[in-house]
Amino acid sequence: MRFQIKRLKEFWNTFRRSKRGLFGVGILIFYISIALAAPLLTPNDPLKDNYVAGDFAAPLWFRSLPGGEKLNENFQLVTDPGFPTITSLFQEWNFTASSSESGSITLRYDPDVGNGSASLVFRRNSSTVLAQDVEAYLTKEFPFPYGPPKRFSCRITVFAEGVEKVPVRVSFTINQVGGNQSYPSFWGSEKIENTTETGIIPSPPIDSYDPEFKKRIGGVAYADPAKIVFSEPANYVYNISILFTDNKKETIGEEFEAIVYIDDLNVRLYGTAYGVLGTDQFGRDIFAQFLYGARISLLIGLIAAAVSVVIGLIVGVVAGYVGRSLDEVLMRFTDMLLVLPMLPLLIVLIAVPIPIFEDIFGQGTSMGKIIFVIGVLNWMPFARVVRSQTLTLKERPFIEAAKSVGAGRFHIIVTHILPNVMSLVYVTLALSVPTAITLEAAIGWLGLYDPKVISWGRMLYDAQINEGIERLWWIIPPGISIALVSVSFILLGYALDEILNPKLRLRR
Amino acid sequence: MGLRTYIVKRSIYSFILLAFVLMLNFAIFELMPGDPTALFANQVRLGGAEAAREMAKLWGLDQPIYVRFAVYMRNMLTGQFGISYISMKPIAEEVVDRLLNTFLLVGMSTIFSIIIGVILGVLAAHKRGSIFDSSAVLTSLTTYSVPSFWLGMILLLIFHYRLNWFPSGGTSSFSPGNPPPNIFIAISDRLWHLFLPVLTLTLFMYGGYLLLARATMLEALTEDYIITAKAKGLKQRTVLFKHALKNASLPLITNAAISIGFIISGAIITEQVFNYPGLGMWIWKAIDWTDYPVLHCIFFLIAIAVIIANFIADLLYGVIDPRIKYG
Numbered sequence: 001m002r003f004q005i006k007r008l009k010e011f012w013n014t015f016r017r018s019k020r021g022l023f024g025v026g027i028l029i030f031y032i033s034i035a036l037a038a039p040l041l042t043p044n045d046p047l048k049d050n051y052v053a054g055d056f057a058a059p060l061w062f063r064s065l066p067g068g069e070k071l072n073e074n075f076q077l078v079t080d081p082g083f084p085t086i087t088s089l090f091q092e093w094n095f096t097a098s099s100s101e102s103g104s105i106t107l108r109y110d111p112d113v114g115n116g117s118a119s120l121v122f123r124r125n126s127s128t129v130l131a132q133d134v135e136a137y138l139t140k141e142f143p144f145p146y147g148p149p150k151r152f153s154c155r156i157t158v159f160a161e162g163v164e165k166v167p168v169r170v171s172f173t174i175n176q177v178g179g180n181q182s183y184p185s186f187w188g189s190e191k192i193e194n195t196t197e198t199g200i201i202p203s204p205p206i207d208s209y210d211p212e213f214k215k216r217i218g219g220v221a222y223a224d225p226a227k228i229v230f231s232e233p234a235n236y237v238y239n240i241s242i243l244f245t246d247n248k249k250e251t252i253g254e255e256f257e258a259i260v261y262i263d264d265l266n267v268r269l270y271g272t273a274y275g276v277l278g279t280d281q282f283g284r285d286i287f288a289q290f291l292y293g294a295r296i297s298l299l300i301g302l303i304a305a306a307v308s309v310v311i312g313l314i315v316g317v318v319a320g321y322v323g324r325s326l327d328e329v330l331m332r333f334t335d336m337l338l339v340l341p342m343l344p345l346l347i348v349l350i351a352v353p354i355p356i357f358e359d360i361f362g363q364g365t366s367m368g369k370i371i372f373v374i375g376v377l378n379w380m381p382f383a384r385v386v387r388s389q390t391l392t393l394k395e396r397p398f399i400e401a402a403k404s405v406g407a408g409r410f411h412i413i414v415t416h417i418l419p420n421v422m423s424l425v426y427v428t429l430a431l432s433v434p435t436a437i438t439l440e441a442a443i444g445w446l447g448l449y450d451p452k453v454i455s456w457g458r459m460l461y462d463a464q465i466n467e468g469i470e471r472l473w474w475i476i477p478p479g480i481s482i483a484l485v486s487v488s489f490i491l492l493g494y495a496l497d498e499i500l501n502p503k504l505r506l507r508r
Numbered sequence: 509m510g511l512r513t514y515i516v517k518r519s520i521y522s523f524i525l526l527a528f529v530l531m532l533n534f535a536i537f538e539l540m541p542g543d544p545t546a547l548f549a550n551q552v553r554l555g556g557a558e559a560a561r562e563m564a565k566l567w568g569l570d571q572p573i574y575v576r577f578a579v580y581m582r583n584m585l586t587g588q589f590g591i592s593y594i595s596m597k598p599i600a601e602e603v604v605d606r607l608l609n610t611f612l613l614v615g616m617s618t619i620f621s622i623i624i625g626v627i628l629g630v631l632a633a634h635k636r637g638s639i640f641d642s643s644a645v646l647t648s649l650t651t652y653s654v655p656s657f658w659l660g661m662i663l664l665l666i667f668h669y670r671l672n673w674f675p676s677g678g679t680s681s682f683s684p685g686n687p688p689p690n691i692f693i694a695i696s697d698r699l700w701h702l703f704l705p706v707l708t709l710t711l712f713m714y715g716g717y718l719l720l721a722r723a724t725m726l727e728a729l730t731e732d733y734i735i736t737a738k739a740k741g742l743k744q745r746t747v748l749f750k751h752a753l754k755n756a757s758l759p760l761i762t763n764a765a766i767s768i769g770f771i772i773s774g775a776i777i778t779e780q781v782f783n784y785p786g787l788g789m790w791i792w793k794a795i796d797w798t799d800y801p802v803l804h805c806i807f808f809l810i811a812i813a814v815i816i817a818n819f820i821a822d823l824l825y826g827v828i829d830p831r832i833k834y835g
Contacts, residue, residue: 486653
């Protein structure tokens with residue numbers, strides 16, 4: 001054990017002097033760490049969390065670039081959408097109401113309805129005049145000095161009590177302060193004439209991506225309400241209006257209360273800028289995709305390279321040591337496999353469901369399938385190299401000595417030959433990983449991947465399919481990362497080669 | 509062993525290889541599910557049941573497997589590739605077009621990358637340890653490790669989307685209904701469309717040649733005859749190219765010859781990026797549509813290309829390496 005540690009220390013000392021090796025290792029450590037730390041670095045799931053912001057959002061730091069001031073982050077209008085506390089209601093909102101001879105409206109907070117809701121109470125007095133229309137407004141002004149958001153959505157739940165005698169209508173909208181409103185209100189309820197058991201919710205939900213809402217605001221199904229409503233950087237006001245219609249003759253002279261509860265107010269403006277790397281076509285966090293994709297790409301690259309090295313090692317050593325006809329057969333077989341075109345075969349094996357494969361690896365493109373195919377197509381060159389090395393080793397005196405003591409073939413291979421080819425193994429392992437990673441990326445880029453798995457190649461596919469080529473923040477990180485990881489493995493391989501292979505040392 | 513024996517041996521070997529590869533191709537397609545003639549039977553437009561039966565006859569689909577194999581071999585070797593499912597035209601017509609397109613693309617790229625790679629590699633070996641050397645090695649490592657499709661995307665971004673200097677794909681702006689006015693414009697239009705794809709592929713490939721040339725040159729430059737040549741007072745250029753490179757060129761040439769064999773698969777990704785209608789895109793479309801006749805044909809062509817390339821490489825090896833000629 002001590003001997004091993006000493007050897008490792010010696011190795012590390014020699015390795016330290018190789019600048020290229022250190023550079024390669026440094027890059028690798030960086031990528032491995034961010035891949036492992038993915039859950040810590042981002043709270044978003046790369047595939048399931050749709051619309052963390054608007055789709056195709058730019059990264060947040062784009063806002064500091066020229067022209068980026070128009071970009072906006074996610075904006076939540078109401079901090080307590082459920083109104084669980086009283087403060088958000090009275091501090092953030094303005095309340096105005098008209099009054100009349102027969103009744104007036106007051107605003108109060110009701111902690112028992114829903115999670116707590118705003119309630120507008122129409123108190124009818126005993127006058128003999130009907131109030132006709134009495135209206136109250138709950139408004140909140142907010143500044144929005146940016147370009148239009150990508151998307152917005154509004155939620156509201158309305159309860160009513162005692163409105164049999166005074167039907168009520170609720171509606172809301174968002175207007176620019178001081179601007180011309182050329183569009184109707186976002187939503188208006190029908191006349192509410194009964195006490196509600198369950199809340200009234202706008203249906204379909206108010207969302208600027210909903211075709212009916214688009215038609216309502218913009219007149220045509222392809223209009224963009226976000227651009228129409230938030231047409232310029234300005235102050236905007238969110239306006240809920242409650243209209244009590246007091247015109248039922250049978251109620252003249254009665255005193256009563258009719259209450260409208262407003263709850264679950266959730267107005268959300270989806271940002272056009274988000275996070276470190278923006279969002280993809282479904283609003284998913286690209287940075288999260290990048291981190292989790294690192295895991296997949298690195299994993300597949302390493303394991304596939306390992307598979308190919310192991311197969312090559314076994315074939316090469318056996319062919320080299322056993323020799324004679326087995327050697328011939330194995331080498332011819334290897335040569336024949338070398339003739340096959342790797343990429344088309346790879347595509348065919350992965351894209352077309354071959355029954356035997358499906359049974360082992362399951363439907364579709366699984367990681368196992370990809371690793372297997374890449375590994376199985378890449379072992380040939382290494383087998384040849386190992387074989388020639390084994391051939392040389394076979395003639396060495398210490399092998400003859402072992403044989404004369406009666407050591408069996410298997411024993412000799414494992415105890416004597418293998419340790420001496422290990423340096424080849426390490427170097428080839430390091431140099432095979434870039435091929436595997438690039439192949440895996442190519443498969444992803446061609447779109448052959450399972451949609452449930454995200455890798456760097458898949459990110460590039462998404463970018464290209466959704467015309468994201470111009471979005472630098474989308475295509476540069478994955479591409480550069482593939483290149484950097486490949487370069488780092490190659491540098492690592494070269495450094496290892498220099499150390500372990502004395503023939504390559506600098507000739508003065 | 510003498511050159512003649514060597515050639516004979518390699519030729520026999522190539523034939524065996526061809527047979528083996530064809531067997532493998534056949535086996536792979538046998539494994540694939542689905543009845544290839546179902547597409548015909550279901551669509552009247554494609555010929556209906558009649559066409560299905562004809563296809564079945566052509567490929568011997570209703571016969572036992574050894575008959576099918578014999579039929580397959582016969583079809584491939586006599587060039588009877590049948591009709592493509594997608595275009596409903598005989599494959600033989602389309603093949604020539606596509607082959608030409610791909611050859612243009614990959615041929616030009618290979619030639620450029622060899623020339624650039626070898627020259628830069630020789631210079632880098634000559635100036636070993638200098639900034640030129642390190643930067644040459646680093647840049648070729650980088651372009652070599654960058655996935656080729658990403659390189660293509662970036663080049664598209666710069667040269668098409670931002671600068672709009674080059675088109676985004678295809679082979680030509682003209683069509684049968686809109687023919688080019690004269691041959692010069694036709695040729696220059698083709699070259700204009702080829703520029704970006706060739707640039708991508710060249711950038712991707714030159715790194716390998718540069719590194720290989722540099723490595724072999726470094727070894728050759730340490731030999732004693734180089735010192736003799738310098739002592740004789742020969743010009744630097746002569747020493748480098750006439751003496752050192754000649755001896756170092758063996759692996760280079762064999763490498764180049766072998767890479768010609770992988771022309772077709774090499775182009776798949778680049779053609780996909782630039783929407784370039786060559787063999788690469790054809791494979792892709794054929795796989796998408798499970799167009800078996802086309803796939804058979806293309807895989808056969810690939811096998812032939814690789815085997816011929818290997819044979820040429822072996823031939824060159826035998827001619828250049830005197831140990832074989834006289835040996």
